[in-house]
Amino acid sequence: MEETEKEPIRAASEEVSREFKTLINAEDLDSLKQSQNLILGRLQDSNAVLSHFNDYSEHCFAEVSGDFSRNTRLLRSMKSDLDYIFQKLRSMKSRILATYPDAFPDGSTGEVLDRRPDLEMPQ
Numbered sequence: 001m002e003e004t005e006k007e008p009i010r011a012a013s014e015e016v017s018r019e020f021k022t023l024i025n026a027e028d029l030d031s032l033k034q035s036q037n038l039i040l041g042r043l044q045d046s047n048a049v050l051s052h053f054n055d056y057s058e059h060c061f062a063e064v065s066g067d068f069s070r071n072t073r074l075l076r077s078m079k080s081d082l083d084y085i086f087q088k089l090r091s092m093k094s095r096i097l098a099t100y101p102d103a104f105p106d107g108s109t110g111e112v113l114d115r116r117p118d119l120e121m122p123q
Contacts, residue, residue: 079119
């Protein structure tokens, strides 16, 4: 564009910007800036607190994660041991019942439902 064509566009832009300035109250604008700065400060403080909390939580998790995994392995081992024991008990009971039919009172030979919760399945 040539310089002569740019001058009317520049003058129109300046006129539009002057008109916009008359629509805006300077006190309202200063109040808005103050509010924004106050909110910014609060958000920065909140961000610092949350960052500190995240660091603290990460540190605490690192301390207890080993205990959690060790206890989880222990509980799974105990569960498999107990399952094996109950399987052997059922087997022994059925052998005793086959050998001595009157060994157990009536009703105790019925199949017992396993009412233990399955800890492997999330609920």
